Amino acid sequence: EPEVTQTPSHQVTQMGQEVILRCVPISNHLYFYWYRQILGQKVEFLVSFYNNEISEKSEIFDDQFSVERPDGSNFTLKIRSTKLEDSAMYFCASSESFGIADLSGNTIYFGEGSWLTVV
Amino acid sequence: ELKVEQNPLFLSMQEGKNYTIYCNYSTTSDRLYWYRQDPGKSLESLFVLLSNGAVKQEGRLMASLDTKARLSTLHITAAVHDLSATYFCAVDMETRAYSGGGADGLTFGKGTHLIIQP
Structure with missing residues (x-):
């Protein structure tokens, strides 16, 4: 079964450093997302991406964050000047379509996550 | 601001x-999702509910949606230990002015931590 893959699975970084989290969405999917989950808390939406541009972003997704699709397969989240409070599990997700009646196309598939620890 | 509230947040129950x-x-939404998360793992999609009155079933789990009441339920029948996990519901966010018509983000509930004891 196709799946969303993420690298690295775990990264430890020093406060103030830049981090790039990588994702390979499912190949025929058109919509891409980043979410984060601070330990023990709920999953929070960061950003969605469609047609090579940001579609939606949350208040969390400030100038410290950026996303990019550098080639046809990868989708990256860059966190500049990391802070302690950026420590979280970051999930990439993708979906085939959005907002149409096709139920299967509306399913959003999540990757295994990248666990970021800022020290 | 869209709010999604789950209850209970913690549930311990016996098998069977x-x-x-x-x-x-808290607000009108087109889509409601249920996910399962095992400790340290990713989110596994269980159900996508798109319309009022929608009911979907998979094994011992059944989900329903009442858009008028803004309520979804996840019913567990004859629970087994393997269903122990955290269950999240999620609702798509309102489209903001920023949106180019693409995908919205999901607002998740806090999750229900379910423990099923043998």
């Missing part, structure tokens, strides 16, 4: 029992 998890949300 039935129980229901509730998900209330």
Whole structure:
């Protein structure tokens, strides 16, 4: 079964450093997302991406964050000047379509996550 | 601001029992999702509910949606230990002016931590 893959699975970084989290969405999917989950808390939406541009972003997704699709397969989240409070599990997700009646196309598939620890 | 509230947040139950998890949300939404998360793992999609009155079933789990009441339920029938996990409901966010018509983000509930004891 196709799946969303993420690298690295775990990264430890020093406060103030830049981090790039990588994702390979499912190949025929058109919509891409980043979410984060601070330990023990709920999953929070960061950003969605469609047609090579940001579609939606949350208040969390400030100038410290950026996303990019550098080639046809990868989708990256860059966190500049990391802070302690950026420590979280970051999930990439993708979906085939959005907002149409096709139920299967509306399913959003999540990757295994990248666990970021800022020290 | 869209709010999604689940209850209970924690549930311990015996195998063989039935129980229901509730998900209330605060504003009109087109889509409601249920996910399962095992400790340290990713989110596994269980159900996508798109219309009022939608009911979907998979094994011992059944989800329903009442858009008028802004309520979804996840019913567990004859629980087994393997269903122990955290269950999240999620609702798509309102489209903001920023949106180019693409995908919205999901607002998640806090999750229901379910423990099923043998």
